[in-house]
Amino acid sequence: MRSVCWIMAIALAATLTSVAQNKETAPQTTTIIRAGTLIDGKSDTPRRDQVIVIRGNRIDSVSDAASAKIPPGSTVIDLSQATVLPGLIDSHTHIFLQGEDPAEGGYDVNILKYPASLRAARATVAVRRALEQGFTALRDVETEGAGYGDVGIKQAIEGGYIPGPRLFVATRAISTTGGYPLEGYAPELTMPKGAQLIDGPVEARKAAREQLDNGADWIKVYMTHRSWVGKNGELVSQPTLTLEELKAIVDEAHGWGRKVACHAYSGIGLQRALDGGCDSIEHGLQISDAQIAQMVKQGTWYCPTISVYYTDWGPEDTPAGKRDRLRASAHEESFRKAMKAGVKIVFGTDIGGIPWTEPIAQEFPRMVKLGMTPMDAIRSATSRAADMLDVTGQIGVIAPGAFADVIAVPGDPLKDIQELGKVQFVMKDGKVFKTESRDQR
Numbered sequence: 001m002r003s004v005c006w007i008m009a010i011a012l013a014a015t016l017t018s019v020a021q022n023k024e025t026a027p028q029t030t031t032i033i034r035a036g037t038l039i040d041g042k043s044d045t046p047r048r049d050q051v052i053v054i055r056g057n058r059i060d061s062v063s064d065a066a067s068a069k070i071p072p073g074s075t076v077i078d079l080s081q082a083t084v085l086p087g088l089i090d091s092h093t094h095i096f097l098q099g100e101d102p103a104e105g106g107y108d109v110n111i112l113k114y115p116a117s118l119r120a121a122r123a124t125v126a127v128r129r130a131l132e133q134g135f136t137a138l139r140d141v142e143t144e145g146a147g148y149g150d151v152g153i154k155q156a157i158e159g160g161y162i163p164g165p166r167l168f169v170a171t172r173a174i175s176t177t178g179g180y181p182l183e184g185y186a187p188e189l190t191m192p193k194g195a196q197l198i199d200g201p202v203e204a205r206k207a208a209r210e211q212l213d214n215g216a217d218w219i220k221v222y223m224t225h226r227s228w229v230g231k232n233g234e235l236v237s238q239p240t241l242t243l244e245e246l247k248a249i250v251d252e253a254h255g256w257g258r259k260v261a262c263h264a265y266s267g268i269g270l271q272r273a274l275d276g277g278c279d280s281i282e283h284g285l286q287i288s289d290a291q292i293a294q295m296v297k298q299g300t301w302y303c304p305t306i307s308v309y310y311t312d313w314g315p316e317d318t319p320a321g322k323r324d325r326l327r328a329s330a331h332e333e334s335f336r337k338a339m340k341a342g343v344k345i346v347f348g349t350d351i352g353g354i355p356w357t358e359p360i361a362q363e364f365p366r367m368v369k370l371g372m373t374p375m376d377a378i379r380s381a382t383s384r385a386a387d388m389l390d391v392t393g394q395i396g397v398i399a400p401g402a403f404a405d406v407i408a409v410p411g412d413p414l415k416d417i418q419e420l421g422k423v424q425f426v427m428k429d430g431k432v433f434k435t436e437s438r439d440q441r
């Protein structure tokens with residue numbers, strides 16, 4: 001095993017932004033990263049022995065080590081025995097969810113028993129975990145009853161109060177009456193809901209306006225809810241919003257220059273999502289050939305979140321168990337067909353739906369197993385996700401002008417995709433957040 005010497009000069013504690021620091025007057029530091037192998041997030045092939053020059057929080061230049069000029073007084077980070085990549089992007093997370101383990105009260109306990117402060121504290125831990133694993137940006141697609149808590153966590157990260165990735169937040173999400181938990185309680189009770197429920201285009205547009213006004217970067221809409229196995233063995237999903245309701249939301253969001261992510265499993269709800277102009281389909285468990293063709297034509301993004309459908313299956317001979325197995329098998333087929341057709345696929349995990357203690361990178365081998373090349377899987381979590389988030393060239397790439405969000409893994413993720421679960425170095429916004437010395441263990 002190679003001995004990797006990770007420069008320890010920059011201590012973890014020193015990486016947290018000093019809140020008191022005046023950003024205007026802070027001297028601009030120059031940092032050099034020596035990369036043994038560089039996967040830049042965009043190119044088809046890696047490059048050997050590269051030097052990345054970082055000024056302040058931006059990448060200034062990337063060049064061959066042989067010809068690189070090292071500015072005097074620079075801090076040098078030696079990753080010459082490692083593979084360096086852009087910080088990763090998970091395009092489907094829930095920082096305010098903590099798994100849905102039935103033994104711990106399932107989904108409902110989050111809303112019914114946890115004080116907002118506890119949920120915010122646990123979200124603070126979640127974002128830190130994401131950053132530790134090399135995810136320097138998250139699209140967090142709704143707070144599950146925690147209101148605008150994601151906006152506050154984002155502000156805390158941007159203000160330097162807590163460490164965390166760049167957040168693109170969706171706030172409350174939108175569904176319809178009968179289209180989201182909490183459910184199953186006595187009808188006499190008015191229960192809180194995990195999303196903002198609307199009925200009719202007027203309420204739909206108003207909800208979108210409220211959410212955008214309160215800081216939503218994206219609008220998240222639930223276009224399907226319950227699902228079961230149909231008479232012909234197909235996956236049936238209960239549609240929620242009408243086309244008119246969705247169109248009101250999309251029209252409003254697009255007017256603000258924002259995008260709409262649609263949770264849609266299959267069937268009518270998925271069709272309405274496409275006809276209504278959704279920008280990204282979340283999950284897309286059973287997508288027909290015609291729907292795939294429509295996604296290609298419209299440029300719709302596909303965030304499949306594969307891993308989450310392999311956990312918590314019901315017993316095999318029960319309706320729920322049959323549905324759970326069909327979800328996974330139909331999903332695999334949809335993923336393969338979408339990939340073949342050239343649908344723009346982005347990496348997403350739905351973590352939060354699975355506990356934050358689990359590794360986020362587990363989605364990579366799932367994608368590769370279904371036929372995606374490791375390089376394309378990396379792009380789905382870097383430059384392609386950045387395109388979807390309208391920050392092309394800013395994040396998800398190691399190139400001049402981009403934010404200095406840089407990670408490193410010890411081995412070659414193109415040979416073994418599991419390497420992406422072994423992130424040992426994390427820089428976000430030009431500041432080292434994590435650096436591990438393997439020879440100090």
Ligand SMILES: [Zn+2]
Pocket residue numbers: 092093094141350353
């Ligand atoms: Zn989700």
